[in-house]
Amino acid sequence: MQRRGGGGGGRDGPGGRTIVTLADVARAAGVHYSTVSRALDPVSSAQVNLETRQRLQALATRMGYQKDMVASGLKRGRTHTVAVIAGDLGNPNLAPVLRGIASGLEQAGLMTLISETQFDSARLERILNHLMSRRVDAIIMTAARPRDAPTLRWIRRQGLPLVLAIQTVPGIRLPACTNDDYLGGVLAARHLLSLGHRRLAQLRGPMEFSSCFLRAQGFSKTVAAAHAEEVVVRSTALWGSPEMGGALMRELLDKKGARPTGIFAHHDLTAFGALSVAEERGLTCPRDLSIVGYHNLPHNDRIAPPLTSISQPREELGRTAAEILIAVLSKPGRTPAPRLVRPSLVVRKSTGPPPKAQ
C-alpha cells in the first residue's frame, strides 16, 4: 500500500510526505534500529553507550525523526490521549474549563480528545465504544448525573481511569474536581442576610446536577441557621435560561403571603429572566428586591442593574481536573481525594437593603 522510497528510505505518508522511521535513522548510523529506539527513549537510554547515544540523538533530530505515536501506542498500550466527555459543548461555561484541561494535560504530554453526549445515553454509549477502541488512556466526564452512575461504574470496571469534573455523582467514589457549590450557596445567602433580608427564595436549576443541589443546600442551610424564612419554589428541569427564570419568578410572585425580598438564582440567565418579569410587575431592583446570580457572566456589569453574582474560577477547575488525572495515571492504585475550587461573590447593583416598608 505504501511505497518504500528507493534510495534514502522513509515512508510516503497519505499526502506523499516522507516519514522518517527508526529503521531509516539506524541505517544512516550503521546500527540496529533497536539501538536507536533505546537511545531515544529517556528510560532505556541508559542502556546505550553515552557517545553512541548522543550521536544517535543528534542524527535523529537532524533527520527529522519523530516517534510514531500510533505504533508506540500499539506496542505499549498507552496512547497518551485523554478523552473529555461533555454534555453540551455549546455551553459557554465549558470553554474555559476545556481550556484548563487541555493546557494542563498538554504539560504531561497528553492530548485531549473531546466529544459531546448531548445528554443522550445511546450517544454516550457509542462514544464510549469509540474511545475504548481508540485505547484512550483515561476519561474526564464533565456533566455526570446520578442516572449516569451505571455507565460510570462500567467504565471503572473496564479499568479505564475516570475523573469527574464540574459535576459529581453521589454514592460513587471517584476522583473529581468541582466548584465548591455549597460554599457558593452560602456566600449568596450570607450576602443577602447581611443586607438585612429576612424573606428569601431560590430560583433553582435542575437538582439532578450536584452543582445545583449543593448550591441549594448551602443557601437553605445558611438561611435556616440565621432563622430567616425561605420561600420554596420548584426547581427548573432545564438549565438556566431567561424563560425559565421568568417562569419561576412568576410562580414566586403569584404565591400568597409576603413577597420575598432576597432572591438567589442559580444562573445569571435565570436572573435576567426573573428581572424582566419583576419589572413587568412593577417591581424595581434593587429597591423592591435584591437578586444574586451565578457564574458571573462577562456582561453582568452592562445589564440594568448590574448583576451581583457568584464567580467561579473555571479555567482553574479544568487545570485541577487535569492535575488529578495525571496523578491517577501516575499511580493507578490510589484514588485522589476530590478537590474543590472556591467561588467568590462579586457585588454589583442588583442587591441592596430590603425595602423599609416590610
Next chain:
Amino acid sequence: MQRRGGGGGGRDGPGGRTIVTLADVARAAGVHYSTVSRALDPVSSAQVNLETRQRLQALATRMGYQKDMVASGLKRGRTHTVAVIAGDLGNPNLAPVLRGIASGLEQAGLMTLISETQFDSARLERILNHLMSRRVDAIIMTAARPRDAPTLRWIRRQGLPLVLAIQTVPGIRLPACTNDDYLGGVLAARHLLSLGHRRLAQLRGPMEFSSCFLRAQGFSKTVAAAHAEEVVVRSTALWGSPEMGGALMRELLDKKGARPTGIFAHHDLTAFGALSVAEERGLTCPRDLSIVGYHNLPHNDRIAPPLTSISQPREELGRTAAEILIAVLSKPGRTPAPRLVRPSLVVRKSTGPPPKAQ
C-alpha cells in the same frame, strides 16, 4: 508486558480489562483471523461467503469484539482523527463552532482532537509536531492570521489536509469555511443608513483577522456607495472587550468635527464599553447615537438598551467546516471552494433614527 490470558484468550489492558482481538474471535469460530478481519470490514466483506460472514459478525458482537483503531491506524495509515487548532479556547464564540465540527465529524466516524496555540507560534510548532507524530488525518485551523501563512504552507507541504475555519488568510488557497463577514458589514451599514444616519463610524477589531478586515470593508464600501460619511478611528490590537470599546469611543468623541451618529462595533463587548463611555459623556442611546454590535451574544436583550447586533450561525459554520473536511478526505486531489455562512441582522433598541438637531 501484557499477559495473555490462559484459556479464553483476550488481552489484559492497562486496568486489567480484557480486550477481545480478531484472533480470539477466529479461534472461537474455527477460522483464520484474516477471514474475520475481512468479514467485519464493510468493503472486503464481499469476499467472504455470506453465511460465514453473518456467523462471524454475530459471533464478534456477541464476544464484544471492538476493532483496535490504534492497530488499524498503524496498518492503514489512517487514524480517523482530526485535530482542531484553536487560538483561544476561552473564547465563548468558539464553543458552538467546536460543537458543530465535532458533531459533523462524528457522523463520518472521525474523532476530534483539540488544541490551543494561545497565539504563540512556538506552541503552535510543538502542537504540530505532536499531531504529525500522532498521524492525525487532517487539521482544522480556526484562528489563522497572515503571519501564520508559512506554517500553513508547511502543513500543506507535509501533505496534511488542512481546512480553515472562521478566519482565512489572503494569498493562500485553502479550503475554508467562514462567516460572510463582508455581508455582515454591509448589513450593519445598510441598517444604519436606512434609519437616516449620514455620519458613521466603526469600532474595528484587529485587522489581521480576516473577519474584522472584511466587516470593515463591507461597511466602508456600503457607506461610501451611499455617499455618506465615515469617520475613521484606529482598529484595536486585541479582540473585543469593553475596555477596548471604551477607549475607541473616547477617541471618536474627542475628534473635532461633527459627531457620528451611527456606530458599528465589531464585537458586542466593544459595543458595551462604547455605550458606557457614551453615557459618561451624557449621550443616550438610541436618542443621540445608534450602535450595532456583532456576534449577537445571548444577553444582548437584557442590557440597556438591548443591543442591535449581527448574528452568525456558529454551529452551522462548524458543521460546514466538517463537511468540507470530509470532502477533502474523500477526494484528496481537489480543493473544495471556500464556503460562506450568512449572518443576519437582529434589530433591538440600540438603533434608531438620528437626532433631529443634526
Next chain:
DNA sequence: TACGGCCTTGCAAACGTTTGCGCCAGACCG
C-alpha cells in the same frame, strides 16, 4: 476428462515501535 475460471479461505508479510534475551568483547579476578 481436462482445464480454465470463479468463490472462499488460509498464509504470511507488512505497519513502526518496544523489549526480553542472548551474544560478544573487554575487564577483572583468582
Next chain:
DNA sequence: CGGTCTGGCGCAAACGTTTGCAAGGCCGTA
C-alpha cells in the same frame, strides 16, 4: 592464563490489523 562478570549492542518476537498472494474446491465448457 582461564574463568566470570558486565556493558553494549543485535536479534527477533511481539502489539492487532490489513491485504497481496496462493491454494483449494467447485462449476462450466471444450
